[in-house]
Amino acid sequence: MSGVIQALALLAVLLGGYGLKRARVFGSKDYKVMEGVVFDFTLPCAIIYSFSTNEHHLDMLWLSLFGIISSLIPLLVIYASSRHMQIRNRVFMMLNGCGMNVGNFCLPVITALLGQGASMSVIMFDIGNSLMMCAGMYVMTTSLLHIPQQGPVNLSNVGNIAKLPYRRLTDRHARWLRRRANIRNVLRSFYTSVPFDTYVVMVSLMVIGVRLPQWFASFFGPISNANGFCSMLMVGMLMDLPASVEDIKSVCSVIGWKLLFGILLGLAAWYLLPFEPMVRKAVVLVCLAPTAVFSTLFTDRVLGNAKLAGFTLASTGILSLMLITILNELISI
Numbered sequence: 001m002s003g004v005i006q007a008l009a010l011l012a013v014l015l016g017g018y019g020l021k022r023a024r025v026f027g028s029k030d031y032k033v034m035e036g037v038v039f040d041f042t043l044p045c046a047i048i049y050s051f052s053t054n055e056h057h058l059d060m061l062w063l064s065l066f067g068i069i070s071s072l073i074p075l076l077v078i079y080a081s082s083r084h085m086q087i088r089n090r091v092f093m094m095l096n097g098c099g100m101n102v103g104n105f106c107l108p109v110i111t112a113l114l115g116q117g118a119s120m121s122v123i124m125f126d127i128g129n130s131l132m133m134c135a136g137m138y139v140m141t142t143s144l145l146h147i148p149q150q151g152p153v154n155l156s157n158v159g160n161i162a163k164l165p166y167r168r169l170t171d172r173h174a175r176w177l178r179r180r181a182n183i184r185n186v187l188r189s190f191y192t193s194v195p196f197d198t199y200v201v202m203v204s205l206m207v208i209g210v211r212l213p214q215w216f217a218s219f220f221g222p223i224s225n226a227n228g229f230c231s232m233l234m235v236g237m238l239m240d241l242p243a244s245v246e247d248i249k250s251v252c253s254v255i256g257w258k259l260l261f262g263i264l265l266g267l268a269a270w271y272l273l274p275f276e277p278m279v280r281k282a283v284v285l286v287c288l289a290p291t292a293v294f295s296t297l298f299t300d301r302v303l304g305n306a307k308l309a310g311f312t313l314a315s316t317g318i319l320s321l322m323l324i325t326i327l328n329e330l331i332s333i
Contacts, residue, residue: 095141108231109321126286
């Protein structure tokens, strides 16, 4: 029962963030402040706190590999199955239908439901997931659909084509410059992500056998405890209602894909991962994660439609919160 109450409290914070925005206490762009607080402050502290308080070993890197697979397969399947759809719809589904909002959604939710002992499993999964979220899904989507990576592209006047025509540069030096620019953009997406940098440092310390001193837990604990509240508030502030029936259909398509892959990946995690039941249960719950915050950023970068991506994030977040809570009660270990 306490897990249900915890989930309801997080849902109340999420809805409260949206309500305060509707009441004009927060502006339409104020979520960027909370985004900075979560990504650059509370989430990295939560990662450090989990590494300093929980047992971890190199075998848990299998969870990171499973995290990569769990984000990569949906992207490729959506790309293949949407080959007869318009390019705008393909972009939206590929960027929002794959990947998982783990660090600032599943981590606080699952920690509230299962306790701090489950946070390490969630974090190790998110290390692999972050490789796709920080840059991987954006690079793969734009590359597969031949979309320039320089900024929003007007795709409304290209007709019913499924991808843009590929334009091969004839000049050898120009091709080299484009490749170098693309590689620099990818690397920048990784090293400017504070959570990803924190993951790299913590995993490096784990590999060489360095254990964090106890005062780390005492110092980062209070900040880590704020991650759940700040994350749910940010998701609520991101929420905006869809503008048309077409937008609702796009959101429903993403929800359908998320549910399908959530079920399949959850079954794979439960029956295939070689870990104890508590670890597998945590990963199963993570598989029901909502759309990633990076999906909103990348959708805005390619399509210039952050509002619809924000509504997708919030709606899948509410659905995920309910499903995770129900599944937590059903899986007894």
